[in-house]
Amino acid sequence: MPAHSPAPDGLPPQRSASGPEQQPERLDAFMARANAQYYATHPLLTDFITAPEISQVFGELLGAWAATVWLSMGQPKRVILAEAGPGRGTLMADMLRLITARVPAFAQALEVHLVETSPLMQQAQAKALAPFVARFPGIAPVWHTTLDSLPDGPLILVANEFLDALPIRQFLHTAEGWQEHYVQNGAFCCVPCPAPSLPDGRTLDPEYVVEVCEPALEVARLLGNRFARSPGAALFLDYGHTSSRTGDSLQALRHARPAKPLEAAGEADLTAHVDFTAFAAAAQQAGATVRGAVTQGTFLRALGLMERTEQLAAHASPQDAADLRSGAHRLAAPEKMGHLFRVMALTSPSLPMPPGFMKGPAE
DSSP, X not given: OOSSOOOOTTOOOBOOTTSSOBOOEEHHHHHHHHHHHHXXXXXXXXXXXXXXHHOHHHHHHHHHHHHXXXXXXXXXXXXXXXXXXXXXXXXXXXXXXXXXXXXXXXXXXXXXXXXXXXXXXXXXXXHHHHHHHHHOGGGOOEEESSGGGSOSSOEXXXXXXXXXXXXXXXXXXETXXXXXXXXXXXXXXXXXXXXXXXXXXXXXXXXXXXXXXXXXXXXXXXXXXXXXXXXXXEEEEEEEEOOSOOOOOOEEEETTEEEOTTSSTTSSEEEOOEEHHHHHHHHHHHTXXXXXXXXXXXXXXXXXXXXXXXXXXXXXXXXXXXXXXXXXXXXXXXXXXXXXXXXXXXXXXXXXXXTTOOSSOOO
């Protein structure tokens, strides 16, 4: 994806009062450029906190989830355990602590691969995983900048708050027809365009902004194609929706506070809600089986969030026990992250339903 898009026909560049004229830039190009600068220059997780940082139980449950999937694959002697967007490495470290302690045969079989573009993040991840590499040299992590460079073979992938940071495009229907949002001088401008489409074939409501995340759809198709020919499962946990009427969900955090997304590019973390309906359709069309999306609260409770929390709390100091219970509440309660975050799994059609997903209708 180019860092800058050329000015569209019929839309002359405007001159900024504070500098040279700026060419209109498509929203997804603006978002990709701004986030790349933000993650390359800001301290880790400056403006937000993710689930693995809230409670170690989150990573332990996902480690148990991965081990169960490996068993359902027939315990292959070599399996790739990958994470997309690994942050500080906390989630993978918590997963490996559970796996190495409880399922050593899985630990002996796995290769750890991390999809991360930021050198700052890679350094933190290497430090977080160093204790496990010392005991199991075979799990020394290998870094990738894209998912498509992961090696062939059985794959178990986890991705927490990965899809929400991928750049989106925005479309709206006006009296003059379909228009696409470009960014110019810190504000939106509209450019005529063909009608957008989404893989689920929904009817687009002209009263709502239509958001399309092309990189997320590419991820879904990539994994769908892979899982159709090779055993694998991928778990995505992110804030998002399953509605066909989405509206404008672009948002920014700067200094841990909501900010205007188009101001101070590179100084704020830009995200958008994940369209799990479109993501699921793209994966299914490529050959994967889709489970969910279910709410994060439903998923984590089904995996034993409360039971594991109480096990740890029983052997902790009063303050640590209170922190553990508070963390579990924050992860699962409907008024916290429990309903805002959704969980979806993509699997090979030959694999059974993975843990955490109900057989009935998705929430």
